[in-house]
Amino acid sequence: MGTAHGTFGELLQGVLPERDGDFLVTLPVARWTRAVFRPDPDAPGLVVRPARKVKALRMARLVMARAPRPVGGVLTVSSLLPEGKGLASSSADLVATARAVGQAVGLALPAARIERLLARIEPTDGVLHPGIVAFHHRSVRLRAVLGTLPAMAVVGVDEGGAVDTVAFNRLPKPFTAADRREYARLLDRLTGAVRAHDLAEVGRVATRSALMNQALRPKRLLGPLCEICREVGGLGVAVGHSGTALGVLLDTADPAYTHRATAAAQACGRIADGVTVYRTLSFNGTGHRAAPRPPVPA
Numbered sequence: 001m002g003t004a005h006g007t008f009g010e011l012l013q014g015v016l017p018e019r020d021g022d023f024l025v026t027l028p029v030a031r032w033t034r035a036v037f038r039p040d041p042d043a044p045g046l047v048v049r050p051a052r053k054v055k056a057l058r059m060a061r062l063v064m065a066r067a068p069r070p071v072g073g074v075l076t077v078s079s080l081l082p083e084g085k086g087l088a089s090s091s092a093d094l095v096a097t098a099r100a101v102g103q104a105v106g107l108a109l110p111a112a113r114i115e116r117l118l119a120r121i122e123p124t125d126g127v128l129h130p131g132i133v134a135f136h137h138r139s140v141r142l143r144a145v146l147g148t149l150p151a152m153a154v155v156g157v158d159e160g161g162a163v164d165t166v167a168f169n170r171l172p173k174p175f176t177a178a179d180r181r182e183y184a185r186l187l188d189r190l191t192g193a194v195r196a197h198d199l200a201e202v203g204r205v206a207t208r209s210a211l212m213n214q215a216l217r218p219k220r221l222l223g224p225l226c227e228i229c230r231e232v233g234g235l236g237v238a239v240g241h242s243g244t245a246l247g248v249l250l251d252t253a254d255p256a257y258t259h260r261a262t263a264a265a266q267a268c269g270r271i272a273d274g275v276t277v278y279r280t281l282s283f284n285g286t287g288h289r290a291a292p293r294p295p296v297p298a
Contacts, residue, residue: 001034001035001036001100001103002034002035002037002095002096002097002098002099002100002101002102002103003032003033003034003035003096003099004032004033004091004092004093004094004095004096004099004127004128005028005029005030005031005032005092005127005281006028006029006031006032006033006079006080006081006087006088006089006092006127007026007027007028007029007087007088007125007127008027008029008087008154008156008238008240008245008247008278008280009027009086009087009238009239009240009241009243009245009246009247010024010025010026010027010086010125010209010238010239010240010241011025011026011027011132011190011202011205011206011209011238012024012025012183012186012187012190012205012206012209013025013209013213013241013242014175014179014180014183014186014209014212014213015173015175015179015180015183016180016183016184016187017177017180017181017183017184020136020138020139020141021180022136022137022138022139022173023134023135023136023137023143023183023187024125024126024134024135024137024241025132025133025134025135025146025187025190026088026125026126026127026129026132026133026135027132027154027206027238027280028127028130028131028132028280028281028283029087029154029278029279029280029281030278030279030280030281031080031081031087031278032079032080032081032092032096033077033078033079033080033081033089033092033093033095033096034077034078034079034096035056035075035076035077035078035093035096035097035099035100035101036075036076036100037060037073037074037075037076037097037100037101037103037104038073038074038076038104039071039072039073039104039105040071040072040073040074041071041072042072043071043072043073043074044072045072046060046061046064046072046073046074046075047072047073047074047075048060048074048075048076048077049074049075049076049077050077053075053077053093055090055093055094055121055122056075056077056093056094056097057075058121059093059094059097059098059101059117059118059121060075060097060101062117062120062121063097063098063101063102063105063107063109063117064101064105066107067101067105067106067107068105068106068107069105070105071105073104075097075100075101077093077096077097079092079093082158083162084161084162084163084243084244085158085162085163085240085243085244085245086163086239086240086241086242086243086244086245087240087243087245088125088127090122090124091118091124091125091127091128092127094117094118094121094122094124095114095118095127095128098114098117098118099114111128111129111142114128115128115140115141115142116140118140119139119140123137123138123140124137124140125137126142129142129145130283131145131146131147131148131283132145132146132147132148132149132194133145133146134146134187134191144191146190146191146194146195147194147195148194148282148283148284149194149197149199149202149280149282150197150199150251150252150253150282151252151253151279151280151281151282152199152235152249152250152251152252152279152280153249153250153252153257153261153277153278153279153280154238154247154248154249154250154277154278154279154280155234155247155248155250155261155264155265155268155275155277156245156246156247156248156268156275156276156277156278157221157225157245157246157247157268157271157272157274157275157276158244158245158272158273158274158276159219159220159221159244159245159246159272160244160273161244162243162244163217163240163242163243163244168217168242171216173216174215174216175212175215175216179212182212183212186205186208186209189201189204189205190202190205193205199235199249199251200235202235202236202249203234203235203236203237203249204236205236206235206236206237206238206249207226207229207236207237209239209241210222210237210238210239210241210246211226213239213241216241217241217242219239219244219246221246221271221272222237222239222246224271225237225246225247225248225268225271228248228264228267228268228271229248229249229264231263231267232248232250232260232263232264232267233256233260234248234249234250234260234264235248235249235250235251236248236249237249247278248264248268250264252279261277265277
């Protein structure tokens with residue numbers, strides 16, 4: 001079996017003033033994809049369930065082609081991540097699949113090897129790495145491990161529809177040289193904020209990134225959501241830069257957290273059809289998930 005967590009969009013995404021400058025910074029959340037591979041030596045090939053998970057099937061074939069003794073079998077992928085929303089559902093499917101098939105056939109797959117396989121399929125998030133990372137998603141390359149943060153809640157809404165990640169990443173970026181320099185400054189600020197566990201600064205950077213992304217993929221609910229964030233005393237707003245999800249960030253250790261989360265959920269319910277509360281993931285120094293805090297209110 002293999003698993004991979006999703007993300008709630010990105011804390012920051014843009015283009016740096018350098019070659020291959022497209023990058024993002026992950027926001028891991030407690031939603032996972034699980035893949036199970038059952039080898040069958042008598043099977044003529046590989047089958048995936050559900051059948052629509054064609055990218056996962058392609059990953060399974062890439063891994064199997066490198067196995068010491070390739071076999072057929074059935075790959076089953078199940079996920080709590082909605083597709084096409086900017087929550088890294090496709091990346092999580094691929095990483096979980098690589099881990100499941102590799103484990104089943106005795107093939108070691110360190111992160112760098114999985115990255116090379118991912119690059120043959122599509123641009124991808126950095127969900128194969130624990131913690132918050134800066135990742136070059138188009139070239140599928142880790143830039144830096146920023147660290148981990150105390151748990152936050154994301155009171156999220158969805159604008160509807162779905163976005164094809166591959167098609168989105170083909171779009172020309174409208175960012176100027178000044179924009180690229182600002183993205184570099186934002187990455188420096190976010191790096192320092194993660195290191196210092198400064199959630200307020202993390203929220204400010206995330207909000208600025210969401211606003212800058214309006215030039216590339218406008219979100220009609222971003223203005224109202226920023227207003228809700230101010231009204232409830234949230235940390236900031238995070239978005240799926242290539243998707244349809246956006247949400248208010250809240251500090252779960254804040255004594256007023258329950259009040260803020262309830263107020264945010266009620267206000268979000270007035271501007272969108274559904275509201276979902278996500279919990280971000282914290283990791284300890286070994287890369288494992290830290291013990292969870294009490295659940296957020298529904």
